[in-house]
Amino acid sequence: xxxxxxxxxxxxxxxxxxxxxxxxxxxxxxxxxxxxxxxxxxxxxxxxxxxxxxxxxxxxxxxxxxxxxxxxxxxxxxxxxxxxxxxxxxxxxxxxxxxxxxxxxxxxxxxxxxxxxxxxxxxxxxxxxxxxxxxxxxxxxxxxxxxxxxxxxxxxxxxxxxxxxxxxxxxxxxxxxxxxxxxxxxxxxxxxxxxxxxxxxxxxxxxxxxxxxxxxxxxxxxxxxxxxxxxxxxxxxxxxxxxxxxxxxxxxxxxxxxxxxxxxxxxxxxxxxxxxxxxxxxxxxxxxxxx
Numbered sequence: 001x002x003x004x005x006x007x008x009x010x011x012x013x014x015x016x017x018x019x020x021x022x023x024x025x026x027x028x029x030x031x032x033x034x035x036x037x038x039x040x041x042x043x044x045x046x047x048x049x050x051x052x053x054x055x056x057x058x059x060x061x062x063x064x065x066x067x068x069x070x071x072x073x074x075x076x077x078x079x080x081x082x083x084x085x086x087x088x089x090x091x092x093x094x095x096x097x098x099x100x101x102x103x104x105x106x107x108x109x110x111x112x113x114x115x116x117x118x119x120x121x122x123x124x125x126x127x128x129x130x131x132x133x134x135x136x137x138x139x140x141x142x143x144x145x146x147x148x149x150x151x152x153x154x155x156x157x158x159x160x161x162x163x164x165x166x167x168x169x170x171x172x173x174x175x176x177x178x179x180x181x182x183x184x185x186x187x188x189x190x191x192x193x194x195x196x197x198x199x200x201x202x203x204x205x206x207x208x209x210x211x212x213x214x215x216x217x218x219x220x221x222x223x224x225x226x227x228x229x230x231x232x233x234x235x236x237x238x239x240x241x242x243x244x245x246x247x248x249x250x251x252x253x254x255x256x257x258x259x260x261x262x263x264x265x266x267x268x269x270x271x272x273x274x275x276x277x278x279x280x281x282x283x284x285x286x287x288x289x290x291x
Contacts, residue, residue: 092118125187127154151188161264212251223263
């Protein structure tokens with residue numbers, strides 16, 4: 001694919017310039033230098049009349065425009081690389097990995113999150129929303145992100161969705177003393193928007209370490225974003241529900257049985273799906289009771 005893009009600022013380094021073109025979608029060059037298609041073309045001077053009676057002139061040469069005065073691309077330096085520069089999102093994820101792996105307990109992991117400033121959501125949230133329930137429970141539920149009530153209380157699933165989750169837990173004989181609940185991000189996204197891939201990526205090392213420390217028998221993703229992050233599946237929850245997957249990380253002694261459920265917030269909007277969700281909960285109960 002070939003694009004015509006506006007010329008970048010001349011102050012860019014060679015590496016910054018190459019990344020600027022990659023971000024703009026350029027994957028092929030067709031000229032020695034970039035052409036600014038948005039710049040007004042200078043008016044051509046009145047051409048000299050063609051002498052048709054004397055020496056024959058090349059009409060193509062007479063009609064050819066003047067050579068472009070656009071600056072040429074800088075020569076590629078040996079250190080130029082397509083890899084992203086150090087720092088930024090990659091640096092924040094690397095810092096999160098080191099900080100998370102240093103935690104040896106859920107309490108230490110919480111304290112590590114309290115000192116971590118690599119997620120932009122922390123700047124707009126009121127409280128850290130990490131976990132609720134029993135860290136020694138055999139089942140871990142992971143949702144998408146905190147809402148307004150969760151942000152006020154500092155606990156996951158305490159709003160309307162949380163009340164429905166409590167009822168569903170009670171339907172198979174569970175309550176919050178027998179489960180652990182968390183999210184893919186630990187601070188409320190402004191306006192309850194979906195977390196960005198960068199925000200999720202920065203929080204993921206802490207979630208993975210939480211799973212390793214708790215080492216539950218069952219891992220349940222609540223909703224599409226959580227299922228995508230934990231199960232590496234891009235299909236909808238409607239296609240994932242009722243199925244079992246294997247979740248593993250290098251820090252786990254064994255793979256964990258994992259599944260996906262409709263998010264309680266979705267069930268509040270679509271009560272017709274509660275029937276199939278009840279079947280999913282029975283499947284979780286059966287899996288918990290299996291040796």
